[in-house]
Amino acid sequence: MAEERLQKFLAASGVTSRRKAEELILAGRVKVNQQRVTTLGTKVDPDRDLVTVDGALVSRPEEHAYYLLYKPSGCVTTASDPEGRPTALDYLRGVPGRVFPVGRLDYDAEGAVLLTDDGELANRLAHPRYGHRRVYLVKVRGDPEAEALERMKRGVRLEDGPAQALEVAVHEHAEKNVWIRVVVGEGRYHLVKRLCEAVGLQVQRLFRPEFGGVTVEGLRPGTFRPLSADEVHAMRQRVGLETGTAAPGPSVAMLPKAARRHGHGPPAPPSAAxxxxxxxxxxxxxxxxxxxxxxxxxxxxxxxxxxxGDARPERRGEPRGERAEARRRAGGPGARPRAGGARGGGERGGGERGRGGGRRRPSR
Structure with a gap:
């Protein structure tokens, strides 16, 4: 087999995406034939060279895995999170092998996320050079003016440079809000939200109904499914990894609606159930x-x-038992008299005394 760049080999082997592979190399965590490599562009022969990451041998899998997750809101698309929030990988516990999410979807956004160990496909889908189009449905407050949508297509200047939407159109009218369809050609941080805010639109909800031509139809937030062989073939055709004419993506009428929200917070991952x-x-x-x-x-x-996993917090942050006890002490509605009666002007009258000597109002 011909030589190839080390970061490409790591990505194709399912270790991580090509960008993350470059970070691993620069951090000195990759060795080739027992020699630490920190230079990007180093070439290796997969048939002859021994490549390890943190001491673990890297080899290409015989077959790749592809899964589509309906990422819920309140979940991050990273392998781990220092704040302890649910991650996309938490919902794929039990899946054999090691997969990673392709690109990112905002913490409070929901919808389609592809997870795979096919590093070359991940690179083609994530890099704007290959022209992969990302479709979003955005729920905005009120009825947006046509001029605002046109400005998004003409382009606006953001803090990290100019940006524009490839397509913008009204998708569906809700009772008090409107869903608009926004198509972009890159996955810049919070791009769709910032485009909307730049033209005065207030984003209420952000939903990605499909990715790579595969929709989340039939999935509930927090659930996933493997892709079929035909879906993988069409996806690889769209980014030029396989020959042939790629099948067209889902039409506007075929885009699924965002799932109804019940309660607050994301569904509990399988590992936390x-x-x-x-x-x-x-x-x-x-x-x-x-x-x-x-x-x-x-x-x-x-x-x-x-x-x-979405229990609503009690008012003022108090547990239910403490609130009930506070009502009893304060003599509130439905309070039961304590044995022996209340001391005049004490707990039942003016409330408890705080640490500083002043009186503190009882919790309600």
Missing amino acids: PPRGARGDDRDTSTARAERDDPRGEGRGAARGDRR
Whole structure:
């Protein structure tokens, strides 16, 4: 086999994307034949040279893996997050082999994310040189003026340089807002949001219905599916990795709608899902326990919220038990008298005294 650049070999082997492979080389984490390499452009022969990353041998897989994830809002498309937020890879726990997301989708955006170990395809889809078009549906406040949409197509100047949309059009009218369809040719940071803000549009929601010609139709937020052989073939044709005429992408009418949102926060990744209940149904242990301890169902709403990973925070950040206790101490509505009665002018009257000696209003 002919020699090729080290970063290309690492990407094609599924270690990471080509850009990240360059960072690994510059950081001194890659060795070729036991010699550390820090020079970009170093060439290797995959059949003869021994390449390792952090001591682990790198070899090309016999077959590549391709998965499409419906990334939920409140999730980052990185391998790890220092803030402990859910990542796209968390939703693919249990998938054999090592895959990585192609490009990025904003933390609060949702929609199609491709994960693969095919580094060459990832590079072609992510690099603007190859002309891969990215389609977004953007929910904006009110009814945007036609002039604002035209300005996005003509181009605006952002803090990191000029930018423009390849296509902009009204997609669908909602009750109080409008969905517009925006097509761009690069994956610059927050590009679509900044284009909208530059022409005075307030973004309410950002949804990517497809990527590489494959839509999230049939998927729910936080779920994924493997791509078919035909989908992979067409995707590789679109970026020039395989010969033949690529099939056209999904038409405007075929673009799926964003999923309805229920509650707050992203769905819990599979690795974080609690164990199922002992009765073998879909209720988890926390829900079953809540129903057993609270037969009248007063606490079932909280248990359901915990199961979805979107429990709503209590008012003023207080746990429910502490709020109830505060009402009892303050003599609020429905408060039960404490044994022995309340001391005159004490807890029930003017509230508790704070550390500084002043009075503190009871929590409501």
